[in-house]
Amino acid sequence: MPLNLSPFADVALTSDLLAALITDHERAVKPRLETFFRYFRNPIEPAPAGSSGGSGGRGYRLAQERGLPARLTGFVERSAANHQRLRREVVIENDIGWRIQAMVDFLFSRPVKLISRAADPATAAAIERILDAVWERSGGASLLADIGLLGHVYGHVDLLVRSAAPAPAPESGANEPESDPPAPTTTPRSLDALAAAAADLVSVEVTEPTRAIPLLAPGDYRTLDAFILHYTRAARTLTATPPTNSRSAAPTSTRATETITELFGPHAHQIYLDSGDGPQLIVSEANHVSPGTPPVVHIQNVSQPFAYSGVSEVEPLLPLQDELNIRLSERAFRVTMQSFKMYLAKGLDGFDSRPVGPGQMWCTDNPDAAIEAFGGEGSSPSEQAHIDELRQAFDKQSSLPPLATGVVQAKVGNLSSENALRLTLQGVLTRTARKQLAYGRGIASASTLILAALDHAGLFNTSPHDRLVRVEWPDPLPAAPSAAAASARPATPLAPTTDEGVI
Numbered sequence: 001m002p003l004n005l006s007p008f009a010d011v012a013l014t015s016d017l018l019a020a021l022i023t024d025h026e027r028a029v030k031p032r033l034e035t036f037f038r039y040f041r042n043p044i045e046p047a048p049a050g051s052s053g054g055s056g057g058r059g060y061r062l063a064q065e066r067g068l069p070a071r072l073t074g075f076v077e078r079s080a081a082n083h084q085r086l087r088r089e090v091v092i093e094n095d096i097g098w099r100i101q102a103m104v105d106f107l108f109s110r111p112v113k114l115i116s117r118a119a120d121p122a123t124a125a126a127i128e129r130i131l132d133a134v135w136e137r138s139g140g141a142s143l144l145a146d147i148g149l150l151g152h153v154y155g156h157v158d159l160l161v162r163s164a165a166p167a168p169a170p171e172s173g174a175n176e177p178e179s180d181p182p183a184p185t186t187t188p189r190s191l192d193a194l195a196a197a198a199a200d201l202v203s204v205e206v207t208e209p210t211r212a213i214p215l216l217a218p219g220d221y222r223t224l225d226a227f228i229l230h231y232t233r234a235a236r237t238l239t240a241t242p243p244t245n246s247r248s249a250a251p252t253s254t255r256a257t258e259t260i261t262e263l264f265g266p267h268a269h270q271i272y273l274d275s276g277d278g279p280q281l282i283v284s285e286a287n288h289v290s291p292g293t294p295p296v297v298h299i300q301n302v303s304q305p306f307a308y309s310g311v312s313e314v315e316p317l318l319p320l321q322d323e324l325n326i327r328l329s330e331r332a333f334r335v336t337m338q339s340f341k342m343y344l345a346k347g348l349d350g351f352d353s354r355p356v357g358p359g360q361m362w363c364t365d366n367p368d369a370a371i372e373a374f375g376g377e378g379s380s381p382s383e384q385a386h387i388d389e390l391r392q393a394f395d396k397q398s399s400l401p402p403l404a405t406g407v408v409q410a411k412v413g414n415l416s417s418e419n420a421l422r423l424t425l426q427g428v429l430t431r432t433a434r435k436q437l438a439y440g441r442g443i444a445s446a447s448t449l450i451l452a453a454l455d456h457a458g459l460f461n462t463s464p465h466d467r468l469v470r471v472e473w474p475d476p477l478p479a480a481p482s483a484a485a486a487s488a489r490p491a492t493p494l495a496p497t498t499d500e501g502v503i
Contacts, residue, residue, distance in 0.1 A: 004281060007268030011225040013215060022230050022261075025213045033154050033210045036314040038063040039321060040153050042094040062092045067322035072329050089336065091328040095391075096317050099398045102405050103313060104148040106432045107439065110474040111141055114447060118466040126191055130460060131447050131469065133195035138204040146206050148439065151301040154209040155312035158227070159297040159442060160264070161449040162203050163288040163457065198460060202289075202453045204446055207296075214298075214308055221308050227296045229262040235275065264294045289453040297449065299442035301435065310438075316397050324390045331383060344372045399427030422477060432476055440471035 003015045044060045065073060072088050114131045116124035135143070151157040211231040217223035238253040259274040264287070271283035289295035300310030345351040347369030348362050362371070395401045403424055422429060451467040454460040 008265045013226050021213050030210050036153050036312050040096050040100050040314050064092050091332045092325050095394050096321050099400050100152050106476045108144045108148045113472040115470040117468040130195045130198045133199040134450050137199035152313045156300045156310040158207045158212050159446045160205045160207050161289050161295040163453045164201050202450050224294050227264040227294045232257050232259050266292050290449050297442050297445045327387050341373050346370050399431050436473045443471050444469045
């Protein structure tokens with residue numbers, strides 16, 4: 001079935017271009033982004049059938065094992081009777097996971113506050129109440145944490161503002177210049193009802209970059225002409241699976257899958273459903289959120305010049321994580337092979353029949369008899385130094401020392417002082433302040449789209465200037481109670497002085 005993309009003719013989106021965008025995303029972009037998330041999450045995967053039971057016979061494997069060389073992961077013993085995969089015991093220490101979580105905690109550890117820039121105090125109070133209701137209904141603190149997490153892992157994240165109801169039909173004279181919008185009703189009861197109605201009408205949705213495909217303007221990588229969501233989900237229908245062999249009684253039933261493709265343009269929104277028989281158009285409506293631009297806000301975790309995607313916090317840590325896991329696995333293998341002392345006896349009769357233990361003695365008349373012990377764990381200063389240097393490289397690359405999570409490994413000065421703690425965490429605090437600008441701009445832009453959608457629906461009328469919002473961030477390191485009490489204490493007045501000294 002051909003796609004009806006006539007509503008997107010103004011951005012030159014055709015069926016062939018849409019297919020090419022999806023193909024390029026599935027082939028080049030999505031695998032790279034999935035690698036970032038797998039290294040961050042490091043999920044447990046069942047060991048494949050016919051293997052030796054995974055790492056160390058535990059029956060599972062970890063995602064970060066893909067970065068280990070073949071000398072650690074094992075080899076295939078090719079013989080006519082056995083194709084079993086032999087594996088060494090590996091050690092995986094996920095340093096990426098806790099560092100990303102700590103960065104998100106520093107950024108969204110406490111709720112942010114939205115401050116309206118409307119000139120009228122009553123309008124500003126109503127806007128703040130409505131925005132709080134919409135953001136809270138959309139997920140609140142959990143939504144902000146998801147925004148920060150996806151942005152840190154993938155390098156960027158997109159916020160999609162959806163409207164649940166279309167705008168009313170324009171009345172006669174709608175093309176005339178608009179007058180000043182009426183002031184909202186701000187009595188407590190009506191304001192609460194208005195906020196609840198706004199939360200039912202408009203919502204904010206965070207989109208995962210693995211399923212988001214942007215169509216950028218030809219001459220400006222910062223301008224979004226259209227936004228595409230393409231993903232596969234489990235359907236509510238069953239499909240019959242043929243039996244694996246002739247001895248199976250009957251075919252089994254499994255859940256079918258369906259592919260969803262959503263298109264957001266400057267003036268239209270379409271949803272296509274493909275259950276295997278070709279895409280079927282199930283939704284086609286106008287853009288009720290922000291006519292003229294797609295209702296999408298793009299946030300870069302760390303800005304990257306001349307690129308739509310931002311810089312991921314996971315990507316620069318990938319080689320360090322692989323190197324650390326390799327060295328830890330090699331040390332574990334060496335310790336395992338050398339943890340048992342072995343003895344070589346020469347010129348002793350019956351040595352193999354008597355147990356080796358404390359206080360055990362052997363006597364012989366052979367002057368050439370000897371017992372030599374070998375094996376056991378030996379000191380390897382260079383190996384430990386290399387591992388320590390890798391951990392320091394993690395700290396420098398992420399600007400996040402273990403102290404940020406409460407792990408004190410050495411003398412770090414007098415941490416009873418707030419200034420000393422800030423100096424120790426200067427790197428992560430500076431990076432957090434820079435991210436507050438990017439994420440704060442995105443949250444403010446999404447809030448502006450929310451107010452525009454409410455105005456377009458006729459629920460809450462505002463002017464473009466009234467829709468401007470400022471985000472107020474809490475301090476990642478709040479002042480100690482003693483410092484807060486000292487700042488609240490009234491200042492001591494200075495004694496009056498003369499030219500000759502104190503009066």
